[in-house]
Amino acid sequence: MKFKRISTKMLVMLLPVIMLFMFLLVTVSYMSSRKIIREEISGKMNAEMTIEARGITSKLGEVSGMAGQIAKAVESTYQSVSLKQYEEYAGKAIYQNGLALGSGIWFEPYKYNPEEKYTGPYIFKNGDKPEVTYDYSNEEYDYFKYDWYENAVRGNGQPVFSELYYDETLDTTMMSCTAPMNVNGAFLGAVTVDIDISEIQNLISSLKVGKNGNAMLLTADGTYITNRNSEKVMTANIGSDENKSLVELSKAILKNGSGSGTMTEDGEKYDIYYTTIDTLGWKLLFRIPQSEVNAPVRELMLKMCILGFAAILATVVIIILLVKSLVREIRKANSFALRLAEGDFSVDAIEIKAEDEIGQLCSSLNTMMYRNKEVITSIADDADSISSVSGTLDDATVTMVTNFEMIEDAIRKIGEDMTNSSAATEEVNASVEEVNAAVLFLSQATNESHRMATDIKDRAAEIEKKSISSFEAATQLAEMHENNLHKSIEDAKIVASVGVMAEAISKIAAQVNLLSLNASIEAARAGEQGKGFAVVAGEIGSLASQTAATVGNIKKTIVSVQEAFNRLTDNSQQLLVFVKETVNPDYQSFVSAANQYGKDAGDIDSTTTRIVEMTSNIETILNEVMAAIQNIAEASQNTVNNSDSIITSVEDASKMAGDISKMVSEEKMIAENLETMVKSYKL
Known part of the structure; x- marks a missing residue:
């Protein structure tokens, strides 16, 4: 393909290559940025979940520690300390922990009082002061049959948390931490600390994951502890959710300790990050819309596209400006060369502003002009001198021939006179x-x-x-x-x-x-x-x-x-x-x-x-x-x-002078031809 303009040729040759490389650059940058951002978000999510999980674990640890301390205190003093003192001690303890609703000290039958089967005071918060009740310490309630007590009996001596349950009386989702009391290997009873998980629920529900994401908390079996739909809290299980993509993901959530996945809700995809709270086996989930996750990537993509377009546009402009600059210099050199080719050496030398190849070309053209101008000027001067000398020599030769003729006539007359003189x-x-x-x-x-x-x-x-x-x-x-x-x-x-x-x-x-x-x-x-x-x-x-x-x-x-x-x-x-x-x-x-x-x-x-x-x-x-x-x-x-x-x-x-005159005439003619040729150049 032939191009009439250098700018068109350069644009046709360079622009597709630049656009291709820009496309590849934007694509690679998009993929790399997306991967980096996802990895960064994944790391941030895992870090946040770890922090939140540790916070929950820490709060639960405080509760289990408090239960264990009360149990240890009772184990070593139950024979010498009255229930009243235990009640006061437990009352002070529950006010030192925000999650605690109340604490109970439950003895095995006849262990504390040989005459009483049920000995179990329950101390709970009532405003600013603790209050004690024995409503659960009777045969009607029979606390021995409840799971939280049986967990203490079957336990390994460490505090154990019960399953979550809903207390209709308090209208609160609760959980109990049971710490066994053992004396010389014999089970003495259990200390319970009932906690209100609404603070944990509020904490999880208030978490903002990104701008539009949220957090969820599940029990080990997948029951919702928190959910944006409050009707599902403690009533629905993730494995039976109406969202099929979430049900599919729940298998991995309940099986694995941590990980990530995706789900779709209302036509929008969400990235799900999850981890396990080791103490209870609970699952903490972070959910964030992919549109939000990809927003920085899309924004970066848009910016890179804009920058790429701007770079291409700038490249086109730079190429055009550069080509115009080069063409301008080339046109100056071309015009300069054309005038020299036409014999016009009166043209001004090219003004050189650059030291690149174009500048070197212009410098060479200037040098050529100066040297040729000197040669032509020298030829012109020599031609004028030759023409002038030839004219003078021609005139002198003509005069000499005339004088020779006069001398010849005079000498002939002398000969005649000398002949007459000889006779005389x-x-x-x-x-x-x-x-x-x-x-x-x-x-x-x-x-x-x-x-x-x-x-x-x-x-x-x-x-x-x-x-x-x-x-x-x-x-x-x-x-x-x-x-x-x-x-x-x-x-x-x-x-x-x-x-x-x-x-x-x-x-x-x-x-x-x-x-x-x-x-x-x-x-x-x-x-x-x-x-x-x-x-x-x-x-x-x-x-x-x-x-x-x-x-x-x-x-x-x-x-x-x-x-x-x-x-x-x-x-x-x-x-x-x-x-x-x-x-x-x-x-x-x-x-x-x-x-x-x-x-x-x-x-x-x-x-x-x-x-x-x-x-x-x-x-x-x-x-x-x-x-x-x-x-x-x-x-x-x-x-x-x-x-x-x-x-x-x-x-x-005279003959020689004639020959000289002829040579001078020929030389004069050559000089005139040379002068005519030189005059064709404009100096």
């Missing part, structure tokens, strides 16, 4: 050779120029070597994608050395132009002899001017290239910082290579400075012009070659 240099070189042939006195300066040219050649070789090294480094960067960009930027710094060389060429051209001007002045001073030299000097000056103009264009181009390289360097530095911190710390080696290039550039600058300082005269200037022209030619060729290398490196770097 060849023309300048031809002019310088003509000037060198014309100016003999400059031969020594030509040697010096040769030495300087050799130095410049060696430096050019060094530059070539470094260019090859840069090319190899660029090739290595092409093979290793993460190194291409840095090497390309470092190789591009050769443009600065080209600028320095162009500056040197510009200065040399200025010096050549100055020398040409001086030569023209000297030729003018020589007159006709110097005209040819003046023409040559003019051509040299013209070529120097053209060279200066060309070098100026080269410098402008180099400035543009440097500006582009500076922009590239700035953007590349941002990328290098990112790569250095997150991709590969090994890029630090490229910084060292850049420092080395800086030192080389300083050396070149220092060398060119020394060249400028050594051109103090025209000879060195011409040689320097010649060497410079040659250097320009070689540098132009090297610049063209380096430009091709740079273009190749820039193309590789």
Whole structure:
């Protein structure tokens, strides 16, 4: 059977068990209580009957004792004490006992008075004073024939009680206690004490057994001594009573010394408890209605039923309250779990008020929420950071690709300008050779120029070597994608050395132009002899001017290239910082290579400075012009070659930047998807 509510399930499962156990508890308690109460009542009844029986026995014992004392007194003094004295003695004795009506001293014929057959004074109560009569001491009454006297004769020397009898004269139920008088084994006579049992009857009749019970007293043969129906007293016998259940019970009462039984009267059952008064064999009966006996049990049963019902009701209420409390906590936990399942982590933690299994469940749910919330918050923050970095990196990559394109265009222009510069240099070189042939006195300066040219050649070789090294480094960067960009930027710094060389060429051209001007002045001073030299000097000056103009264009181009390289360097530095911190710390080696290039550039600058300082005269200037022209030619060729290398490196770097841009776009898309997924959770 499936239940939709825990309270219904618990009530259906527990309530029948509780009711069954309550029923068994009430039943067992009822049976046990009934048994205990009956045993207690039986014990109480037996105790009460014992007390009453002992009371009756005690009263009768006092009577028999009084009879025995009078008999003993008469036995020892009858020969010396007068009847008058006995009468006084007996009169005092009967007033000392409430049951005694009178006492008689009955002698055997001629024992007290040899002349009298009947000697039997009878002393009885008459108001406050005893009175003596001899009405029973005569032949007419003949006390020798009565049972009470014969009992004394046949007795064993102990006082004997007679059967009850009704005295019509006194209108009283009486009984006599007879104590024999024996002298030296011979029967002397008897002392009787007549007692009125009405006091005993009243005592028994007044006994209240419980609330509605009563007591009865029977003779040994079952005659009623007391009865609620006064007509049955001393006239009816229990064995012939009209109540059949009582007649049936009377057999056990008369046979056994004590016991109990039941009888029915007027439709109501009674419990009968009986015992025997040993002195007389009388039967003392206590009768109590079973309804009264069972009343405490019924009351206990009712109370237990009420308590059981109240306990069941309280159990139901407690179960319902407990289940409501549990369901309330479970619903809170369920609602909390549902909101977490829906992605709502902004829900407040469950307030834990208990330390039981429900409290532990709520604590576990709270812990789960806090840990998942921390994880999701961390993912959200990381997703935002990745998205932001990806956006920045994407912008930097786009800018870098654009700068690479600009660098490539600038380098191509440099190559073209260097080609033009090479042609102009060849023309300048031809002019310088003509000037060198014309100016003999400059031969020594030509040697010096040769030495300087050799130095410049060696430096050019060094530059070539470094260019090859840069090319190899660029090739290595092409093979290793993460190194291409840095090497390309470092190789591009050769443009600065080209600028320095162009500056040197510009200065040399200025010096050549100055020398040409001086030569023209000297030729003018020589007159006709110097005209040819003046023409040559003019051509040299013209070529120097053209060279200066060309070098100026080269410098402008180099400035543009440097500006582009500076922009590239700035953007590349941002990328290098990112790569250095997150991709590969090994890029630090490229910084060292850049420092080395800086030192080389300083050396070149220092060398060119020394060249400028050594051109103090025209000879060195011409040689320097010649060497410079040659250097320009070689540098132009090297610049063209380096430009091709740079273009190749820039193309590789541009391709790598494109790949990076693609990866950044994919990473950005992943970050956006992750951010979208995280946003589905409410924190």
